[in-house]
Amino acid sequence: MDMQYRQLGRSGLKISALNFGSVTFGGQGNFAATGKVDVAEATRMVDICVEHGVNMFDTADAYSGGEAEEILGRVLQGRSRELLVTSKVRFPTGKGPNEQGLSRHHILNACEDSLRRLGRDHIDLYYLHEWDGLTPVEETLEALQTLRDQGKIRYAGISNFAGWQAMKLLGAAERDRLIALVSQQLYYSLEARDAEYELLPLAVDQGLGVQVWSPLACGLLTGKYRRGKTAPEDSRRISGWPEPEVRDLKKLYDTVEVLVQIAEEHSVSAARVALAWTLHKPGITSLVLGARKESQLLDNLAAASLRLTQEQVRRLDDVSAPDLIYPYWHQNRNAFDRLSKADLVLQGPAKRHREALETKK
Numbered sequence: 550m551d552m553q554y555r556q557l558g559r560s561g562l563k564i565s566a567l568n569f570g571s572v573t574f575g576g577q578g579n580f581a582a583t584g585k586v587d588v589a590e591a592t593r594m595v596d597i598c599v600e601h602g603v604n605m606f607d608t609a610d611a612y613s614g615g616e617a618e619e620i621l622g623r624v625l626q627g628r629s630r631e632l633l634v635t636s637k638v639r640f641p642t643g644k645g646p647n648e649q650g651l652s653r654h655h656i657l658n659a660c661e662d663s664l665r666r667l668g669r670d671h672i673d674l675y676y677l678h679e680w681d682g683l684t685p686v687e688e689t690l691e692a693l694q695t696l697r698d699q700g701k702i703r704y705a706g707i708s709n710f711a712g713w714q715a716m717k718l719l720g721a722a723e724r725d726r727l728i729a730l731v732s733q734q735l736y737y738s739l740e741a742r743d744a745e746y747e748l749l750p751l752a753v754d755q756g757l758g759v760q761v762w763s764p765l766a767c768g769l770l771t772g773k774y775r776r777g778k779t780a781p782e783d784s785r786r787i788s789g790w791p792e793p794e795v796r797d798l799k800k801l802y803d804t805v806e807v808l809v810q811i812a813e814e815h816s817v818s819a820a821r822v823a824l825a826w827t828l829h830k831p832g833i834t835s836l837v838l839g840a841r842k843e844s845q846l847l848d849n850l851a852a853a854s855l856r857l858t859q860e861q862v863r864r865l866d867d868v869s870a871p872d873l874i875y876p877y878w879h880q881n882r883n884a885f886d887r888l889s890k891a892d893l894v895l896q897g898p899a900k901r902h903r904e905a906l907e908t909k910k
Contacts (some may be wrong), residue, residue: 551854552602555834557674558731558758560704562631566828567853568596568605568760569846575613584841591624594846599632601850607760607837609637609678610663622667632845633766634898635734635760636663639678647680651681656692660701675702676734679709686718690727697728706732706758712747719755732758732834739804739823739869740766741793745895746877749832760832764827765820765849766793772809774821776802800869801886807868811861817851824852826865831894836879866898873899 554563569621571586574591595606609619620634625632641649649655659678665674675696677689696702705728707715715733720731733752737744738761754757765771795801808819815822829837840846857865873881873895880888881899888896 553853554602554604556758557704557834559729559754559756560635560682560731560758562673562704562731562811562819563840564605564758564835565603566835567601567603567824567850568607568635568835568837569594569603570607570762570839571613571617571621572609572839573841575616575707575910577613577786579615580613582615583839585711586841587619588596588620588623590843591620593843594840595624597846598850599628600656601853603850604631605633605673605835606876607635607762608667609639609640609676610639610659610666611678611852612698613668614660615642615787618663618666622669626668630793630882632844633673634667634704635674636667636672637676637678637734639665639681651677651684651689651692653692656689657695660696672702673703674732675708676706676708676732680711680714686721687725687727689891690722690725692716694728698828706730706734706760708734709736710748711823712751715748715751715757716755730757731799732760734760734762734837736763736793737761737830737833738764738766738770738793738827740769740795740801740810742869743899745871749894750891752832753894759832761827761836763810764824764836769793769795770805770808770820772805772812774801775805775809804869806866807864811857811864814861815855817855818848820845821848821852822857823864824858825855826862828852829857829862833891836840861904863901867902870898870902871887882887 553566555566557564568792573586576585606621608618610618639651642659642662647654707718707730710733719730733748735744735748749759756759808822812819812822824836827833838849840849877895881896885900
């Protein structure tokens with residue numbers, strides 16, 4: 550296996566290109582549909598990840614009501630401090646009106662609770678799990694600054710923010726000389742490349758790391774879901790997991806067909822091809838893998854060694870290309886002579902796709 554270690558944004562931290570997520574640990578409440586991995590299974594999966602060079606493990610206080618953090622903490626207990634942990638704060642942790650959001654009150658309390666469940670004295674990378682439009686960003690940043698000053702977190706990031714929301718935090722942090730955000734964790738896959746509109750260009754322009762959650766679209770890109778075929782009964786979609794929202798079923802099926810074709814060309818799984826494609830896109834630091842079975846995990850980890858040809862990448866780019874909404878379609882035709890590397894995250898593949906379509910005409 551060829552595990553790469555990539556620098557996380559403008560920090561000095563290097564993380565493995567593939568990380569492992571604990572969303573399948575515990576299986577409590579709504580998270581039962583993601584998996585029910587217990588301590589023994591989790592231990593074996595973490596062992597496999599470490600053997601393959603994974604050095605970052607992802608969790609959140611929202612996963613299975615905190616049980617995912619507890620299981621991960623037990624599994625990592627006594628292991629090397631080189632193994633890094635991310636966790637997150639924002640979603641409800643109780644019934645009270647202040648037990649959610651990004652207020653100073655909730656962030657400080659939630660971090661203490663996460664540290665207790667994890668059995669650690671610090672969290673390496675602490676994410677704001679979702680936007681909170683009611684709390685001033687200055688209050689949120691000051692709370693993160695307090696945690697860093699206390700040594701309870703090492704780095705901070707954002708997850709599931711819109712572009713303007715992310716820039717609001719980045720601007721306030723720079724203006725007030727508060728903790729610098731080093732990464733964003735976001736959804737990005739061949740099923741939905743929405744992040745190319747704003748979030749990936751923002752990452753390239755501002756020097757943010759990018760961790761991708763659900764790069765297989767919660768199983769939609771594994772080859773299980775194909776036109777005219779019934780999905781397995783144990784799949785997340787059949788079990789009632791609502792994410793991601795599929796807005797264009799025809800495009801999804803078309804994309805999966807190309808994935809399967811390229812997978813056959815390499816004699817590997819469609820999932821491995823989907824991961825390899827995502828791993829090599831501009832701005833991506835790492836992919837967060839989730840698995841319910843050891844066989845799934847081993848196959849996903851093998852994506853670190855898969856090299857796609859430029860022609861194969863272009864086929865996947867074309868079949869999954871996002872529509873150019875305004876102002877991008879206007880810039881694509883009229884501003885291509887003065888676009889930056891950040892602009893080209895979206896505009897580069899879009900221009901090639903448009904030229905290919907015009908050639909076919």
